[in-house]
Amino acid sequence: MTMPEQATSVVPVTPIAVTGTTQREKIKCITDKLEEGVRAIFASDEYREYLDFLSKFHDYSYNNVILIKMQLPTASLVAGYGDWLKKHHRYVRKGEKAIRILAPTPYKKKKEMDVIDEHGNTSKEEVEVLVPCFKIVNVFDVSQTEGEPLPSLGVDELDGTVEQFDAFMDALKAVSPAPIGYEDIPGNSHGYYDHVERRIAIQEGMPQLQTLKTGIHEVAHAVLHAWPEDGKKPKDGPDRHTREVQAESVAYTVCQHYGLETSDYSFAYIAGWSSGRDVKELKESLCVIRQTAHDLIAAIDAALGVTQ
Known part of the structure; x- marks a missing residue:
């Protein structure tokens, strides 16, 4: 093609x-x-x-x-x-x-720095450092x-549908850092990531598109927001609203990449979330979302055997 x-x-x-x-x-x-x-x-x-x-x-x-x-x-x-x-x-x-x-366009530069030896003595030493630079x-x-x-992009093989639902879910399970399973979840939740048991649950019986989108959303949580191995909630880290914005944004981006339409989801809450935050914090979230979406797309492509 x-x-x-x-x-x-x-x-x-x-x-x-x-x-x-x-x-x-x-x-x-x-x-x-x-x-x-x-x-x-x-x-x-x-x-x-x-x-x-x-x-x-x-x-x-x-x-x-x-x-x-x-x-x-x-x-x-x-x-x-x-x-x-x-x-x-x-x-x-x-x-x-x-x-x-x-x-x-980073470049190397020699710089004099303080170096502490094994006895605690400080001396000056010239070291080579990498200086970040752009053009x-x-x-x-x-x-x-x-x-x-141009040859067609590999992602076109999915035809913008969920005809390859089983293959896509198998790929998602293969790249997920936590096992994915189905269950009847009480309430209105479509899925969740269990921080203590380190597993992902998806509401059984949902439409395929909703299942895929939910799976990607929860995998993003597992990648970005997993608790330490001791199972204790960390004292620092992003707040709950920020975590949801990041996971939802990653899920939407990955779905759009594969032509899976999830535009019924509203991003109106983004304005409220971003209000009062400085540019540095906003940039950090954009960087996290971009890197996570990129890594997931690359991993899913590899699992599906898609080549660019």
């Missing part, structure tokens, strides 16, 4: 205006825009749109997911000019504007290119 030729995007790229003369000033300009983007996601109805976007770009950092979305909301597959040409035999059309993202790079969406057709 091949991917059809992409038409020119109806929404043109709106590159982020980068001001400044030094690399540091240019990077600061980009990161300032990122802060605005983070707040905008939580302060409006953009959160679901962000998760939809994340489901397509789960292997990018959350910073770059936001940057791509800000510049081209219709983007679906991006690569650098050279990669489009060499790897995919496609050409970026003349006049297309680049999408600007950040690429890590601005240009990428283009597939809708800005033309050339050889």
